[in-house]
Amino acid sequence: MLIVKKFGGTSVADKERIYNVAKRCIEDYNKGDDVVVVLSAMGKYTDELIDMATDINEKPPKREMDMLLSIGEQMSVALMGMAMDKLHVPAVSLNAFQVSMHTTSVHGNARLKRIDTERIHRELENRRIVIVTGFQGVNKYDDYTTLGRGGSDTTAVALAAALHADLCEIFTDVDGIYTADPRIVPGARKLKEITYDEMLDLATLGAGVLHNRSVEMAKKYGVPLVVRSSLNNSEGTVVKEEVSVERMLISGVALDTEAVRIAVIGLKDVPGMAFRLFDILARKNINVDMILQSIGRSGTKDISFTVNRGDLDEAVAALEGARARLGYKELHSEKNIAKLSIVGAGMMSNPGVAARMFESLYNENVNINMIATSEIRITVIINEKDGVRAMNAVHDAFDLAD
């Protein structure tokens, strides 16, 4: 069996943890498996490198930033190679040049295009554990790139796809995917299985265990994913195309308090208005999430949408700057909101799911500001202060607790 195992920065933050990871890999190796390990930079080392860079130049060129950041993972893999050697297991560390990991050209947020597998296969044939730098790639100019947030997960999944691995294990500081964040919903239950699509919606919704780019890639190439803890040996959650256990209606409830809402009131009701508005934000690289358009008074319309908290000021400034061009009447923003979502492939074939969610919120006296749905997801915007209570109520309503 060929296994790709990915460990994040906290899992390799110090000597003891490096040895823990080494031992977990060696267990599989000793069973006869081929083992490829993908590592992030140690602990907060990437942040330290960023601080170092911005001390030199508060706006460092992205090409040089990637050149600097890529050393973080190289440090991790080299030290891991030394730890495995100390444990008498043949191992070899490889960076993005050595693999090679071909990406698009854009620095800081590149996408993997192709992974050469020749060197890795050769090392595996020689019965070595192969330790690969996550997060980094090389573009067509032979320059380092980095993959952006969740990059090491993406590296692991892409490697698993390229190597036709039998399994891709993502080790995190939680021991799997839960029906809700256990810190907020004490009765939350760990899922044995979840579909790629549900995971995608959960990742997007801020459950934060896996980055959605890695889940998208796993879905695309059918890579069997397991999310499990780097701290214990519990089984984790399998992410795959179809779950084999009897379908639950709902797989999970997610709460996101990072979103803020902007309302643009009294836009003229002419074609192209929505395009103009969101084009202004797109040019500022501001990601817009939920969008709701409603007919306003006397031939105008209102558009509400959510953006990340960090983008609020820039978004408002951009829209105020374009007031003349857009011709709206008022601009409101609301920070004290929360996005509550339920996700479940089972809801597609099951009417009444939305009703049950809304009923539970009504019973808790939680007011709903906005609603958005997809085939496998229902999201509502509520007041931030109601967030935890609402989440628990919905979790209970669908009998998700243990």
Added chain:
Amino acid sequence: MLIVKKFGGTSVADKERIYNVAKRCIEDYNKGDDVVVVLSAMGKYTDELIDMATDINEKPPKREMDMLLSIGEQMSVALMGMAMDKLHVPAVSLNAFQVSMHTTSVHGNARLKRIDTERIHRELENRRIVIVTGFQGVNKYDDYTTLGRGGSDTTAVALAAALHADLCEIFTDVDGIYTADPRIVPGARKLKEITYDEMLDLATLGAGVLHNRSVEMAKKYGVPLVVRSSLNNSEGTVVKEEVSVERMLISGVALDTEAVRIAVIGLKDVPGMAFRLFDILARKNINVDMILQSIGRSGTKDISFTVNRGDLDEAVAALEGARARLGYKELHSEKNIAKLSIVGAGMMSNPGVAARMFESLYNENVNINMIATSEIRITVIINEKDGVRAMNAVHDAFDLAD
């Protein structure tokens, strides 16, 4: 003009110094020169990486060690790229993969075989300053190698040779080559020029300004070298094939207190004995320096030689282990010695140089233990306690002071 400039670790140890280096490079760039900068790892960062490695594995595999150490220079060049960007000068940093720097396979002490210049030339044509990692290379297996002591000097000289540079400037914490170490001989004078051969002997003799591998390479390819200070703008010393000023008899006096002497007494006087003895040391990778063989009593011979202080215990152990095979009578070692050398291409055509040196030592009542000479060098072994006094006496005897 194409200039290769090399700055060591202390020259890039912090933000301020990085900017100093950036500005010096930009001065040349603004004159219209093509500038290639070779950097070492910042300050003591290589030592920190070694500590990190040996904490994980007291005997880390050399292949992984090079993988780890190579990040040091990559950090320097990326930060330098950011500093130059901040100063509004286009620059690009390149590591050994990006250049590429082809070396022999051996880790920790590889030799440069070939440098691809295509990328560098292309960047220079685009009027960028090119910042290259010193000390590192890539072997035929696509693995990082490091060049060993003085490696960044070698990188700079090799790059200058490959690029047919007009000049290779080595910046150090001294402002040139002196007739003697100014910390020991206060009147020592900075040389305007020195030949490769003299520099080679001085480097070998422990003057320590340039590593001999880089001087050898400069001589082989006729690279015009300048050794100058990274702290001030003084002119430095030019190292080249023939010096143009009128020849001085002696270029410099060097003192080396790192050597220790081993004497093997009463070896059987049969052919092959010297080979057997030094083969034992060569197999332990122990470098032998001065060798002196003399006829002992009754058909035996004595062999004395010097080794580095750090190799003494291992050398003695190896020789004691081979006592039966070598059949010697006694084994002595002497730690309190110093090697004092004078170097000068001028002495070839000038008899009496040795005599003048020995006379000055006699006048100072310094006893000579061993003597070795080459065409342009005379070295004597004296007592360590006499070292400083002897060095000053010889320096005076040849009128080297200002």
